[in-house]
Amino acid sequence: MNDLSKSLKGRDFLSLKDFTPEEIFYLLDLADELKAKLKKGEPHPILAGKTLGMIFTKRSTRTRVSFEVGMYQLGGYPLFLTHEDLQLGRGETIADTARVLSRYLNGIMIRTYSHQDVEELAAHATIPVINGLTDFLHPTQALADIMTVREWKGKLKGLNLTFIGDGNNVAHSLMYGGAKVGLNVTIACPSGYEPLPQVVEEARRIAAANGSQIAVTNDIREAAEGADVLYTDVWASMGQEGEAEKRRQAFKKFQINSELLKLAKPDAMVMHCLPAHRGEEITDEVMDGPQSAVFDEAENRLHAHKAIMAALM
Numbered sequence: 334m335n336d337l338s339k340s341l342k343g344r345d346f347l348s349l350k351d352f353t354p355e356e357i358f359y360l361l362d363l364a365d366e367l368k369a370k371l372k373k374g375e376p377h378p379i380l381a382g383k384t385l386g387m388i389f390t391k392r393s394t395r396t397r398v399s400f401e402v403g404m405y406q407l408g409g410y411p412l413f414l415t416h417e418d419l420q421l422g423r424g425e426t427i428a429d430t431a432r433v434l435s436r437y438l439n440g441i442m443i444r445t446y447s448h449q450d451v452e453e454l455a456a457h458a459t460i461p462v463i464n465g466l467t468d469f470l471h472p473t474q475a476l477a478d479i480m481t482v483r484e485w486k487g488k489l490k491g492l493n494l495t496f497i498g499d500g501n502n503v504a505h506s507l508m509y510g511g512a513k514v515g516l517n518v519t520i521a522c523p524s525g526y527e528p529l530p531q532v533v534e535e536a537r538r539i540a541a542a543n544g545s546q547i548a549v550t551n552d553i554r555e556a557a558e559g560a561d562v563l564y565t566d567v568w569a570s571m572g573q574e575g576e577a578e579k580r581r582q583a584f585k586k587f588q589i590n591s592e593l594l595k596l597a598k599p600d601a602m603v604m605h606c607l608p609a610h611r612g613e614e615i616t617d618e619v620m621d622g623p624q625s626a627v628f629d630e631a632e633n634r635l636h637a638h639k640a641i642m643a644a645l646m
C-alpha cells in the first residue's frame with residue numbers, strides 16, 4: 334500500500350474540501366484504471382466479501398444504480414435502504430443507526446436533505462460514510478465531473494469551467510473540487526441565487542493555493558465567453574418543488590442554448606449532472622449535440638464511485 338492509499342482507507346467522503354489535491358488525483362487515476370479494466374472485461378473484485386448500505390431519503394437514478402452496480406462489480410454486496418423502511422423513519426436516532434449499521438456493514442452511502450445529518454451519521458459510524466448528495470453538497474458528482482473533463486480535455490489545470498444556474502449543491506462541490514485540481518470555476522446565477530458566501534470564500538482560499546480562480550457573476554454572456562466547459566443543473570432542486578414557478582421566472586435567461594454555446598471556446602464541452610429539464614436549463618439541441626458530454630459524465634459516476642469505495646472501504 335502506498336502512502337495515499339493508506340491515507341484514504343477508512344475515511345469518510347463528505348466533501349471534496351476534506352481531500353488534498355494528491356488524494357483527489359489518486360482517486361481520479363484509480364477511476365480511470367477501473368474503467369479500463371471494466372472495458373477489457375478484467376475482473377477486479379477489490380471489495381470481495383464487503384457490504385455497502387445505501388440510505389436514500391430522496392430519489393435517484395444515477396447515484397443509486399452506479400453505487401449498486403459498482404459494488405457488485407467490485408465483488409461486494411450493496412443494500413438499498415429507504416428512509417421509510419429503516420427505523421430511522423420512525424424516530425430511531427441517526428447516532429444509534431450509525432452505531433448499529435457499523436456492526437453489519439463496511440460502508441454507508443447516504444442521500445438526504447440535511448448535510449448536518451450526514452455529518453452526524455459519519456461522526457457516530459465506525460465505517461466510511463459517503464455523501465451521495467445533500468442540500469449543501471454533491472461531492473461524488475463533482476469527482477465524476479472532474480474525471481470527465483480530464484478525459485475530454487486531457488488536462489485540468491488552467492481550464493475555465495462555467496456553471497450556469499443555481500448556486501446549489503452541485504455548484505458548491507464543483508467549486509471545492511475545481512479549486513483543488515486547478516480549474517477556474519465561474520458561477521453565473523441570477524441575483525439572489527448565489528452560492529453560499531462561506532463556500533465562495535473557502536473555495537477561493539483553496540484555489541489560490543492551486544493557481545486557479547473562483548468567480549461569481551450575474552452576467553451569463555460574460556461568464557460563457559472563453560469557457561472550456563459549460564455546465565448546468567436544474568433550476569429547482571429536490572426539496573424546492575414549491576418554489577419551482579418562482580424559480581422558472583428568475584432563471585429563464587440562465588439556459589445553455591446554441592447561442593450561449595457560441596460564446597464559449599469552439600471546442601467547449603457541455604455538462605449536466607442530470608436529470609435535465611430539457612427546454613429549461615438546457616435545450617435539446619445542445620444536450621443532444623456533438624459538444625455534449627452528459628452521458629459520458631453519467632457513465633463516469635460508476636467508475637468514480639467504484640474508486641471512492643475501493644479506496645475508502
Ligand code: CP
Pocket residue numbers: 392393394395396397466474606607608
Ligand atoms: N446526478 C445525480 O445524482 O443523479 P440521480 O439523482 O439520478 O442520482
Ligand code: NVA
Pocket residue numbers: 466501502503566567569570571606607608
Ligand atoms: N441540484 C440537484 C441535483 C440532482 C442530482 C438536486 O439537488 O436536486
